[in-house]
Amino acid sequence: MKFNDALSDICTKKNSHLCVGLDVDLTKVPAHFNNTDDPLVEFGKAIIQATSEYAAAFKINTAFFEAYGVPGWQALAKLSKILPDDVIKIADAKRGDIGNTSRMYARAFFREMPFDCITVNPYLGHDAVSPFIEDEEKGAFILCVTSNKGAADFQYLEADNKTLYSQIARKVDRWNESKNCGLVVGATHPDEIRKVREIAPELPFLIPGIGAQGGDLELSVRYSMDKSRAAVIFNSSRGIIYASQQENFAEMAAQKSKQMRDAINALK
Amino acid sequence: MKFNDALSDICTKKNSHLCVGLDVDLTKVPAHFNNTDDPLVEFGKAIIQATSEYAAAFKINTAFFEAYGVPGWQALAKLSKILPDDVIKIADAKRGDIGNTSRMYARAFFREMPFDCITVNPYLGHDAVSPFIEDEEKGAFILCVTSNKGAADFQYLEADNKTLYSQIARKVDRWNESKNCGLVVGATHPDEIRKVREIAPELPFLIPGIGAQGGDLELSVRYSMDKSRAAVIFNSSRGIIYASQQENFAEMAAQKSKQMRDAINALK
Numbered sequence: 047m048k049f050n051d052a053l054s055d056i057c058t059k060k061n062s063h064l065c066v067g068l069d070v071d072l073t074k075v076p077a078h079f080n081n082t083d084d085p086l087v088e089f090g091k092a093i094i095q096a097t098s099e100y101a102a103a104f105k106i107n108t109a110f111f112e113a114y115g116v117p118g119w120q121a122l123a124k125l126s127k128i129l130p131d132d133v134i135k136i137a138d139a140k141r142g143d144i145g146n147t148s149r150m151y152a153r154a155f156f157r158e159m160p161f162d163c164i165t166v167n168p169y170l171g172h173d174a175v176s177p178f179i180e181d182e183e184k185g186a187f188i189l190c191v192t193s194n195k196g197a198a199d200f201q202y203l204e205a206d207n208k209t210l211y212s213q214i215a216r217k218v219d220r221w222n223e224s225k226n227c228g229l230v231v232g233a234t235h236p237d238e239i240r241k242v243r244e245i246a247p248e249l250p251f252l253i254p255g256i257g258a259q260g261g262d263l264e265l266s267v268r269y270s271m272d273k274s275r276a277a278v279i280f281n282s283s284r285g286i287i288y289a290s291q292q293e294n295f296a297e298m299a300a301q302k303s304k305q306m307r308d309a310i311n312a313l314k
Numbered sequence: 315m316k317f318n319d320a321l322s323d324i325c326t327k328k329n330s331h332l333c334v335g336l337d338v339d340l341t342k343v344p345a346h347f348n349n350t351d352d353p354l355v356e357f358g359k360a361i362i363q364a365t366s367e368y369a370a371a372f373k374i375n376t377a378f379f380e381a382y383g384v385p386g387w388q389a390l391a392k393l394s395k396i397l398p399d400d401v402i403k404i405a406d407a408k409r410g411d412i413g414n415t416s417r418m419y420a421r422a423f424f425r426e427m428p429f430d431c432i433t434v435n436p437y438l439g440h441d442a443v444s445p446f447i448e449d450e451e452k453g454a455f456i457l458c459v460t461s462n463k464g465a466a467d468f469q470y471l472e473a474d475n476k477t478l479y480s481q482i483a484r485k486v487d488r489w490n491e492s493k494n495c496g497l498v499v500g501a502t503h504p505d506e507i508r509k510v511r512e513i514a515p516e517l518p519f520l521i522p523g524i525g526a527q528g529g530d531l532e533l534s535v536r537y538s539m540d541k542s543r544a545a546v547i548f549n550s551s552r553g554i555i556y557a558s559q560q561e562n563f564a565e566m567a568a569q570k571s572k573q574m575r576d577a578i579n580a581l582k
Contacts, residue, residue: 069415109415112422119387140411142435144462147337147377154380167410169437169457171464189437194412196439199485205473217467 049163049185049226050250053134054277057102060132063314064307065103065252067138067283068093068125069110074288076295086114086121091128093287096296097303103134103279105252106161126159134279135162136252140189142167142174149177156184163187165230165252168214175221182224185250190214190242193232193255211238212245219246228252231270233261233280240269250277256306257285267313282306317431317453317494321402321518321545325370328400331582332575333371333520335406335551336361336393337378342556344563354382354389359396361555364564365571371402371547373520374429394427402547403430404520408457410435410442417445424452431455433498433520436482443489450492453518458482458510461500461523479506480513487514496520499538501529501548508537518545524574525553535581550574 047055057063070086072079079085094104106129111122129135141151141164148170155161156178163185166175178186191201191211201211208216218227228250231239239253251270255261263280270278286306290298315323325331338354340347347353362372374397379390397403409419409432416438423429424446431453434443446454459469459479469479476484486495496518499507507521519538523529531548538546554574558566 071418107411107415107418109409109411109418109422113418113426115422115426116384116388116391118422118426120384123384140409140435141377143375143377143408144460144464147375150339150375150377150381154377154383154386158381158383158386167408167435167437169435169468170460170462171467171469173462173464175464192412192438194438194441196412196441196443199439200437200478200482201439203471203473203478203481205471210468210471210478213471214468 048182048224050228050277051225052162052183053185053250056132056134057277057279060102061311062100062102062307063279063310064101064303065105065136065279065281066093066097066101066286066303067105067107067281068287069107069283071110074291076291076293084121086111086118087124090125092296093299094129096300097286098130098133100303100307101133103136104129105136105138105281107283108137108139123159126161135160136187137161137164140165140167142170144170145173145177148174152177156181165189168218172221179221179224179226182226185226185228187228187230187252188214188218190229191231191235191238193234193259193261197232197235212241215242215245219249222249230254233263233266234259236262236265236269239266243270243274247274248276252279252281254281256280257282263309264313267310271314280310316450316492318496318518318545319493320430321453324400324402325545325547328370329579330368330370330575331547331578332369332571333373333404333547333549334361334365334369334554334571335373335375335549336555337375337551339378342559344559344561352389354379354386355392358393360564361567362397364568365554366398366401368568368571368575369401371404372397373404373406373549375551376405376407391427394429403428404455405429405432408433408435410438412438413441413445416442420445424449433457436486440489447489447492447494450494453494453496455496455498455520456482456486458497459499459503459506461502461527461529465500465503480509483510483513487517490517498522501531501534502527504530504533504537507534511538511542515542516544520547520549522549524548525550531577532581535578539582548578
């Protein structure tokens with residue numbers, strides 16, 4: 047099945063548009079995990095078990111694993127393999143390089159690990175993206191408007207009254223021949239979500255920034271979903287996985303993810 | 315010592331502007347390596363030994379290690395630690411994410427591994443780059459004009475008669491407060507090297523594309539070095555490390571890297 051269809055199906059079946067982001071920082075996990083053999087995996091596993099009922103997708107942020115060296119990459123590989131089958135598995139890796147190199151990254155995330163899709167940086171253009179979308183069952187969420195302050199540095203530059211991010215949205219819309227491209231559009235920029243949705247009515251959106259980063263959930267839902275049947279998923283990382291740093295962290299993560307799922311569903 | 319000064323010093327001391335790129339593809343290494351326990355490391359080590367006399371820098375392309383899963387990341391970590399002290403150690407990782415995430419990548423490459431600098435994608439703006447340049451001894455080469463065909467998709471978009479890549483060069487020139495920023499400008503685009511050098515006379519350049527990608531060495535040297543005292547390094551990967559796939563691969567790699575070093579020195 048084409049990636050974008052698989053994503054839509056899962057959102058429908060699970061009645062959820064929630065993506066839980068696994069940015070596992072060992073300085074923030076409940077203290078008792080630091081006595082286990084493999085705290086990155088044990089904490090990740092506990093969060094997955096607690097929240098997968100409510101999640102359409104899990105997004106693993108590769109940086110938080112690379113930061114721990116070889117054991118970190120081992121944990122990344124292990125966690126990717128224990129993600130349940132009824133979610134979309136996103137490698138939040140922000141990769142993108144010349145063709146022969148992107149091909150190696152695609153192999154890393156799609157063959158060595160069982161991710162369904164990856165986040166990709168568009169700066170290097172089409173041949174940097176194409177190895178990630180050659181297989182219609184695998185997808186790429188391409189950075190369009192990011193949720194951080196630095197987004198303003200280049201993404202909003204205008205040529206012929208068109209911002210850079212809107213030109214990227216236009217191109218990605220054309221690259222979506224196999225129905226396996228999506229866009230990353232931050233909830234911290236709801237006006238831009240509206241503009242990008244007008245440009246690309248059929249592309250799935252991955253919307254980060256609704257939790258700790260303070261994005262506007264109501265406007266983000268309205269502008270991304272009102273006039274489109276494309277799948278949209280909203281990511282929360284820190285707001286869910288560190289909802290509590292006490293023994294009840296899993297219970298609180300479950301509660302927060304249920305709340306978030308329901309809040310999105312109530313708004314759509 | 316500030317990163318940019320350290321780079322200049324090494325180029326002077328070694329009388330070299332050559333960067334050897336370690337893009338180790340096991341389908342291209344001499345057959346006998348595939349009988350060793352750790353062919354990625356063994357081949358890499360042999361190339362380092364054969365070429366380090368002629369190289370100012372080594373650039374390890376992370377994709378080619380990630381593609382081999384956990385053993386690949388282990389090999390990356392090992393290789394990074396056996397690079398000699400008299401070269402600049404570049405992680406060609408093309409990372410870049412929101413601040414808290416780039417911080418984790420900086421930890422991966424600068425603390426877990428002993429790289430001196432990293433290639434960074436500028437699309438997410440200043441806060442994505444800043445964790446890599448907080449320590450003046452560590453540096454970042456920020457993508458400006460890449461050597462691939464897809465470079466034309468976005469890098470040449472023009473606003474107010476200024477291309478995106480030139481706006482990036484301008485910003486990076488301002489971010490260079492600690493003298494530890496450089497730019498990646500592909501040898502496949504010599505005219506752009508000229509333009510970027512005018513914008514940023516003091517920034518080091520990392521110039522890929524002179525080998526298998528067919529960039530113009532003569533113009534690249536002239537336009538990057540004629541009117542600037544900033545350090546410039548030229549990367550060749552495939553042209554050196556796969557100069558021969560026979561038993562004499564190391565000898566040939568040494569010969570090719572010496573030729574390349576001398577060719578650059580003769581042109582400057």
